Amino acid sequence: MSLLTGLMLRVFAVVAACLAGASAWTMVEANQSIRTELAATATRVQTEARSLAWREVMFRGNEGSQARLAFPEWRTANSLRIVGPGYCVTLEWNGDAPARVCGGDPGRKTGAAPEWFSNFNAALFGPIEPELRTVTSGRHEVGTIRAEADQAIVDWQAWRQVSVVVGVAGAMAVAIALLASFAIGHALRPAEVITRGLKKLEDGDLSVRLPSFAAREFAQVASAFNELSERLARSTEQRAAVTRRLFQVQEDERRSLARDLHDEFGQCLAATRALAAAVAVSSRDRPAVWDSAREIGVISEGMAATLRSTLARLRPPELDEIGLRPSLEHLVSGWNARTATATRRPTFRLEVSDDFDDLAAPTALAVYRIAQEGLTNAAKHGAPSLVRIRVARVSAPEPGVAVSVDDDGGGDASALSGGGTGHGLIGIRERVDALGGRFVAEASDLGGVRIAASLPLGAASAMAA
Incomplete structure (x- = not known):
């Protein structure tokens, strides 16, 4: 996992935690406000009922514990105004049937809370207990008040508040996460440059x-x-x-x-x-x-x-006098003559694309030594029927000369990829490194081992120095 991905996952985890906290806080506030409003509604109705009972006593003279109020109907427009939507109040005068009034009309609800939210809200906060009040006139109790909350409307109000808060907070959180992603990505951009530099190194x-x-x-x-x-x-x-x-x-x-x-x-x-x-x-x-x-x-x-x-x-032959190509031809012909009487006679083949007369002496000597060591390894550590030497000019990544020795005698190329255990390959690798070239030992397309090196032409001046 990349550093940017890990940081983004952490940012989104923090955003999700913040959303969960905002949702929980909104639900707590919604339930607390509902309970507070329920108590306030019961208190307002109690005050209004006391006022009605006092006016009845003052204007009708009905007084005493057995007195009946002439106007017990309290569901006036002013009384309905003090009962909030979603709340129901039952007022019972002494000796009369209870009268119930609800604020707002539950049938006009624009929606309902999801069932899972209602169940979760009930499990988290429990049912809302009704508020009870008594109505007194002087020193006498003339009625009782019971204020209740309509659970469906209460759930809907809580859901509406939570959805609004979560929607706004979620939009802000997503915007913050995107901006944070852009800012973090821009801040971590140097890490890519550093990684490319390390790869080049x-x-x-x-x-x-x-x-x-x-x-x-x-x-x-x-x-x-x-x-x-x-x-x-x-x-x-x-x-x-x-x-x-x-x-x-x-x-x-x-x-x-x-x-x-x-x-x-x-x-x-x-x-x-x-x-x-x-x-x-x-x-x-x-x-x-x-x-x-x-x-x-x-x-x-x-x-x-x-x-x-x-x-x-x-x-080796005087390369600066007879040239690299004749020297390699002499080397290959010597190996062919040496193995002429062998039971299983391998064939040594030379493929040179140029005369390389302009090649500097240190580079030419290195090419000769690489070919010499490759032939020795192929004949000593394998059973080849063909050993091929190729020498050619290359232009990428920089002008130079490439030499390779391939054979079909089998062998484990992976044992040579780390430098080999023989002193010959170690010496060749060090010689190539000293000239600023690149050396590889790998599997050959002939079915054996391939030893190859590329030497830059600019290395000759450094060698001469």
Whole structure:
């Protein structure tokens, strides 16, 4: 769940709680006002009845506990005015039948409260008890008053008040929620910018910077993000410079070792082969010596072949002299010749879209090393029938060169996606990172493993520096 969605749910929960509180408060106020109005109606009728009884005593002289009032009819226009709609009052003079009058006409109601509201109102507040009053004249009680509320009309009045308040409050709450949603969304908009910046940083774009935000908290986050990006860029460049220097030292050591092996060990092997041949020629009449000399020559020839293979790995061809494409062709042809006598002979194929004569020496060397390591891995860790090397120019996301090695020998590409456990892949990945490129190890469309890298052309100047 997003932060905006969570905040909006909280806002709507607060709005719903406020509506529920407003509804409860309105119902309490409505029932309280009804009870207050019922008591006030009973008091007004009591006052009016006392006035009627006093006038009867004054003008007719009827007085005493057994006196009958000559005009007990109290339902005059003035009396009806003091009884509110929804309330009924019963006045009973001593010795007379009770007279009942109701304020308003229940038959003129414009509507009725829903049944669920009436039941809920009754369960919450209970029935409204009638109000009882006595009518006295002097020191004598001459009548009783019973004031009651019409429950249907009372429910309707309460429902009308609650619906009006809830309607107005609901409209205001919805408007407030919408405005709050807009305000919160606008306030959280920098979070999207920060998230995109973090995604770019995760993808390796260390040049990304966040703008300054109006909110102080987001501005602090942006400032910390920009400082982190700058430090990562500096540390990455320093690490890349150290890695480039290490690879340069490694290449120098390889050349030095290859020179020593060629000059010392190669010469010794050549001398051994010459001596073995001389011994074999001079010992034709001694079969045992001749066989030993011949065996020494065979072993020396095998050691020489191994030495040539080792020298080829330690010291690649002079790429700046013969070019990248001829060097790769020589590498592939060497692998095809090496596996010519194998039981299951794999085919090594090279696909190059250009001569790459203008490619800088560091980048060309990296392409050669990647192809070399890919061929070694395919032949060593799988059983391929086809190994394909592709080298092509790319223009997106920036001009560069792409190299890939695919095979159909099976294998688990997921084991290589994290960098692999072999030192060869780790070295290739570090070499590509040092040149500012991207390296992937994934499943191949041929049915095996694919090792691919893309190197920017601008990396050559950094390598040379």
